[in-house]
Amino acid sequence: MNKKINLGKKHFSSETIKRLSLYLRNSKRLKSQGVDVISSDKLTELLNVTPEQFRKDLSCFGGFGKRGVGYNVERLIDEIESILGVNQQWDIVLVGTGKLGSALLGFEGFSQFNIKIKYAFDSDESKVGKSRGGVKIDSIKNMKRIIKSENIKIALISTPPDVAQEVASKLVDSGIKSILNFAPRILNLPEDVLVSNVDMASELESLIFFAKQK
Amino acid sequence: MNKKINLGKKHFSSETIKRLSLYLRNSKRLKSQGVDVISSDKLTELLNVTPEQFRKDLSCFGGFGKRGVGYNVERLIDEIESILGVNQQWDIVLVGTGKLGSALLGFEGFSQFNIKIKYAFDSDESKVGKSRGGVKIDSIKNMKRIIKSENIKIALISTPPDVAQEVASKLVDSGIKSILNFAPRILNLPEDVLVSNVDMASELESLIFFAKQK
DNA sequence: ACGTGTGAACCGATTCACAGCA
DNA sequence: TGCTGTGAATCGGTTCACACGT
Numbered sequence: 335m336n337k338k339i340n341l342g343k344k345h346f347s348s349e350t351i352k353r354l355s356l357y358l359r360n361s362k363r364l365k366s367q368g369v370d371v372i373s374s375d376k377l378t379e380l381l382n383v384t385p386e387q388f389r390k391d392l393s394c395f396g397g398f399g400k401r402g403v404g405y406n407v408e409r410l411i412d413e414i415e416s417i418l419g420v421n422q423q424w425d426i427v428l429v430g431t432g433k434l435g436s437a438l439l440g441f442e443g444f445s446q447f448n449i450k451i452k453y454a455f456d457s458d459e460s461k462v463g464k465s466r467g468g469v470k471i472d473s474i475k476n477m478k479r480i481i482k483s484e485n486i487k488i489a490l491i492s493t494p495p496d497v498a499q500e501v502a503s504k505l506v507d508s509g510i511k512s513i514l515n516f517a518p519r520i521l522n523l524p525e526d527v528l529v530s531n532v533d534m535a536s537e538l539e540s541l542i543f544f545a546k547q548k
Numbered sequence: 549m550n551k552k553i554n555l556g557k558k559h560f561s562s563e564t565i566k567r568l569s570l571y572l573r574n575s576k577r578l579k580s581q582g583v584d585v586i587s588s589d590k591l592t593e594l595l596n597v598t599p600e601q602f603r604k605d606l607s608c609f610g611g612f613g614k615r616g617v618g619y620n621v622e623r624l625i626d627e628i629e630s631i632l633g634v635n636q637q638w639d640i641v642l643v644g645t646g647k648l649g650s651a652l653l654g655f656e657g658f659s660q661f662n663i664k665i666k667y668a669f670d671s672d673e674s675k676v677g678k679s680r681g682g683v684k685i686d687s688i689k690n691m692k693r694i695i696k697s698e699n700i701k702i703a704l705i706s707t708p709p710d711v712a713q714e715v716a717s718k719l720v721d722s723g724i725k726s727i728l729n730f731a732p733r734i735l736n737l738p739e740d741v742l743v744s745n746v747d748m749a750s751e752l753e754s755l756i757f758f759a760k761q762k
Numbered sequence: 763a764c765g766t767g768t769g770a771a772c773c774g775a776t777t778c779a780c781a782g783c784a
Numbered sequence: 785t786g787c788t789g790t791g792a793a794t795c796g797g798t799t800c801a802c803a804c805g806t
Contacts, residue, residue, distance in 0.1 A: 338796090339758075339761075347796085347797075348754060348758075349797085351753070351754045351757050351758075352747070352750045352751075352753075352754055354753070354757075355747075355749060355750035355753040355754065356734070356747075356750060358753070359732060359749065373764090373765060373766090374765075374766075375765080380734060380736060381734050382734050382736070384798075384799070385765090385766095386767095386768095386798075386799060386800075387797095387798065387799085389765090389766060389767060389768085390767080390768080390797095390798085390799095392766095392767090393766090393767055393768070397766075397767060397768095399765075399766050399767080400765085400766075400805085400806070401764080401765055401766045401767080401804070401805045401806055402763075402764045402765050402766075402805070402806045403764080403765070403766085403806070404764095404765065404766085405766090417757070418753045418756060418757045418760075419756045419757055419759075419760035420753055420756055424756055424759070433654070433655055433656055433657065434655060434657065437651035437652075437654060437655060438651075440647070440651060441647055441648060441651060442647055443647065443648065443748065444752070447749055447752050447753065447756075449752055449756075487759035488755050488756065488759050511758060511759045512754075512755035512756070512758045512759040513755075514751055514752065514755055518573060520570070520594060520595050520596050522594060522596070528754070528755065528758035528759075530751050530754060530755060532746060532748075532751065533566075533569075533570075534657065534746075535569060535573065535661055536566045536569035536570060537566075537728055537744050537746065538658070538661050538663055538728065539565070539566075539568070539569040539572070539632045539634055539661065540562060540565045540566055540569065540726075540742070540744060541702050541726035541727075541728055541742065541744065542632055542633045542634055542638055542661075542663075542702065542726070543565050543568075543631070543632045543633055544553075544562075544565075544725060544726045544742040545633075545638070545701035545702050545725045545726045545742075546632075546633035547553075561774085561775075563775080587786085587787060587788090588787075588788075589787085598776075598777070599787090599788095600776075600777060600778075600789095600790095601775095601776065601777085603787090603788060603789060603790085604775095604776085604777095604789080604790080606788095606789090607788090607789055607790070611788075611789060611790095613787075613788050613789080614783090614784065614787085614788075615782070615783045615784055615786080615787055615788045615789080616783070616784045616785075616786045616787050616788075617784065617786080617787070617788085618786090618787065618788085619788090
């Protein structure tokens with residue numbers, strides 16, 4: 335299930351990357367509170383991460399703390415932003431503009447991660463030309479051409495489950511490298527494509543299971 | 549990070565529960581295709597799960613296959629539904645009716661998991677009394693009383709991050725046992741409360757990281 | 763002395779391999 | 785024979801413990 339990633343000598347899991355994102359957020363908060371330097375102990379205090387984990391995660395990318403001192407918050411932010419690549423704007427596409435897709439198009443939170451949904455596609459021709467959240471819906475027939483010419487690498491899938499696989503394959507075929515899949519269907523794709531699933535059904539059913547145990 | 553669960557003799561991880569949800573969905577699909585009996589090999593073919601994993605997951609709850617034959621699809625559905633507890637209606641609450649909260653209230657997909665957002669709370673008194681997706685927004689002041697009197701066990705948090713912890717503690721105090729947290733903040737809560745995080749920021753930043761690697 | 767960086771030990775989850783039942 | 789159920793082996797990620805730089 336978990337993707338392994340090899341980059342030069344170091345190897346690390348996709349969990350490491352998700353934690354980096356967590357560290358980044360926390361470091362920004364610390365900076366806004368005027369903290370300049372912090373130890374791994376203090377930084378991880380409220381993150382459900384051990385200090386060792388934090389240090390090990392960072393050591394995969396060089397490890398930029400000072401022994402006996404700690405980490406410079408400003409530098410930490412710069413380094414993690416540069417590792418993740420979030421210091422530049424990313425244009426992405428969305429496929430499927432039903433209930434969930436429309437909600438995502440209306441969700442303005444993306445911009446705060448330097449992400450912009452630039453194109454939305456749907457197979458329902460009656461929707462084509464309409465706008466949702468400021469994005470014009472385009473026909474899925476134009477999808478491949480646009481993704482290729484705009485060199486887009488990231489896609490969100492919010493189609494019904496029965497077409498999710500087909501759409502995903504087409505996306506990969508068009509050059510997409512990372513997919514955030516909201517459709518309740520496991521996608522089978524080449525090794526070199528990252529798929530993250532946001533599976534509301536399985537999250538909710540886990541909640542129910544747990545709530546049921548008295 | 550991962551919750552461990554003990555129930556009688558058997559113990560299993562929250563990953564097992566999420567996979568059960570996956571199996572359930574797939575079994576329902578098989579049933580609709582007219583499949584009566586299926587082997588673990590066939591069932592897991594498209595799920596990114598090994599047959600052994602599937603059998604082991606089920607064996608935690610009894611293991612109801614027939615050696616040399618396979619699993620009865622109908623029975624499988626019944627058993628998993630009963631394990632998860634999704635064969636009954638669950639009323640839940642939502643806290644925070646901003647952009648994301650409103651999108652969740654408008655997302656009609658919940659009903660297909662027998663879940664109904666029965667109450668929505670917000671601290672912004674100017675929103676109180678208004679409706680979103682057919683749910684009337686109530687003041688957060690009434691939250692504890694309502695959750696207790698209605699005996700609700702599951703909550704969604706879609707507040708801004710800076711109040712998420714406070715809200716979560718209050719929810720637990722009111723009797724909530726499971727929380728699906730959409731706020732980008734780790735929640736520190738008692739061991740016996742299940743928290744699932746849907747952290748869009750960290751998902752998206754992982755996508756970016758991966759897309760960046762050529 | 764203090765806190766990082768990291769090899770070694772540990773631990774839990776996945777996979778293997780096969781005994782056992784239809 | 786076919787496929788399940790499960791102990792044993794394996795694998796990878798987390799935690800421990802400490803050497804090292806400041």
